[in-house]
Amino acid sequence: MTTVVTIQHPAHVHFFRHAIGELAAAGEDVHVFVRRKAPAVELLRYYDIEHTVIAEESDSVLTLPLTQFGYEYRLYRAVRSLDPDLFLGVGGVAAAHVARLCGADSVVFTDTEHASLTNALAIPLASSVYTPSCYDGREGDDHVYYPGYHELAYLHPNRFEPASSSSIRSALDVEADDDLVILRLSNWDASHDVGAEGLSDVSEAVESLEAAGGTVRITAERTLGEELEPYRVSVPPHLIHDVLAEAELFVGEGATMAAESAVLGTPSVYINSLELGYMTELADRYGLAYTFHGSRRHDRGIETATALLADLDDRWRRRRQAMLADKTDTTEVIMRAANRYLPRRVAAEATV
Incomplete structure (x- = not known):
């Protein structure tokens, strides 16, 4: 057929x-x-x-x-x-x-x-x-x-096994004991993104995450500017999920990558004016994500992200296992x- x-x-x-x-x-x-x-x-x-x-x-x-x-x-x-x-x-x-x-x-x-x-x-x-x-x-x-x-x-887990930690951290120029934070910036070019908004100040977000002890790497399809370009992730596209699995924290505007991080057991802070059923469930039912949509979403999201960096433990692995048992x-x-x-x-x- x-x-x-x-x-x-x-x-x-x-x-x-x-x-x-x-x-x-x-x-x-x-x-x-x-x-x-x-x-x-x-x-x-x-x-x-x-x-x-x-x-x-x-x-x-x-x-x-x-x-x-x-x-x-x-x-x-x-x-x-x-x-x-x-x-x-x-x-x-x-x-x-x-x-x-x-x-x-x-x-x-x-x-x-x-x-x-x-x-x-x-x-x-x-x-x-x-x-x-x-x-x-x-x-x-x-x-x-x-x-x-x-x-x-x-x-x-039937479909994906992450690459070795050392190989991914080497590709990102990140040390073994660094708290890796992946920051995702959307391109806003899809029809369903019309009118949507995310982070209000990317430079401030990077500064806050670094001040909290994070080592920030940015994935984006848009121009970052001279100040932020050195933070760009430059791995082949097929390795991006290995990067998300290796990270201690995800912060971003894109729902797909936010959900990918969450189902991999990487705590995910989703900052976008648009709400989605699957992100709401990952947040409210499984505690694998944190979603910020309304007023002060940038400030509230970054506050949560910096707090998470100060309190990293293995609860994300347990929460992921609970989610996988249902799905x-x-x-x-x-x-x-x-x-x-x-x-x-x-x-x-x-x-x-």
């Missing part, structure tokens, strides 16, 4: 990469189509996943609609001769639209409640939608909730979702 996987963000590579391998090993014909967004193509090459680039990265939020239209048009032209059976996508606008044009099924995975435009465009045309059980809302008639997070498709390997969810639809063509052909 023919399965099409759509990739529009580097995190989608991680989300699908194990499922792509398992589908191919099961004899499925898998085709991966990607919009060029750094470092998505680099990751696909590193994991030796065959792929086709069919659209460039959008220049800004204003050009996103045109870029999306071009992506969907090129996707349709690329797949119509493949006679696809199933489309898989995160967010899933292109997957749901082109699947409908091809007479195929589509499964949309989402965990972002405030992605209202994306959800409105994708979900009504999708065959089914899958979300973590903590997702706040109901999306259509075939909405499947599962006990997990997107990040557990690739960071569940599933999300790659298994992807496979179950795909297998709901892939037998249909076989059954249909058998009756001819």
Whole structure:
């Protein structure tokens, strides 16, 4: 059977990469189509996943609609001769639209409640939608909730084992006894980030974290400026999760990396005006994260981060184990979702 996987963000590579391998090993014909967004193509090459680039990265939020239209048009032209059976996508606008044009099924995975435009465009045309059980809302008639997070498709212990501490600290120029703090700055270029805000003063945040004893390294896709550029993490993109696992603390504006840190057992301070169900659950139910959205979010978040640096112990490991006891390997969810639809063509052909 023919399965099409759509990739529009580097995190989608991680989300699908194990499922792509398992589908191919099961004899499925898998085709991966990607919009060029750094470092998505680099990751696909590193994991030796065959792929086709069919659209460039959008220049800004204003050009996103045109870029999306071009992506969907090129996707349709690329797949119509493949006679696809199933489309898989995160967010899933292109997957749901082109699947409908091809007479195929589509499964949309989402965990972002405030992605209202994306959800409105994708979900009504999708065959089914899958979300973590903590997702706040109901999306259509075939909405499947599962006990997990997107990040557990690739960071569940079944899927991930961190690199050695010494190799990661050497790559970051950090000493063995330093309290490593990863500071994540968002690029704010996604449609669901319009109007969102995070840290109000990055330089002040770095100064406060250093004064509390942290050794700060910054991961960001945006320009940092002369003062902050020396703090930039410069490891290959496939090693970023090893970096998060090695850190004593994560502070940042990006929800994906905040959740990745939390599920790895690294305490996560998420500073963003937008709220998300999975971050709320990681904070309130498991104590693996701290979320700051409203007024004085910067000040309150940095105050919490500096306090955590003064009180590091092994409670994060215990909290992570409690979370993992409740949650599933999300790659298994992807496979179950795909297998709901892939037998249909076989059954249909058998009756001819």
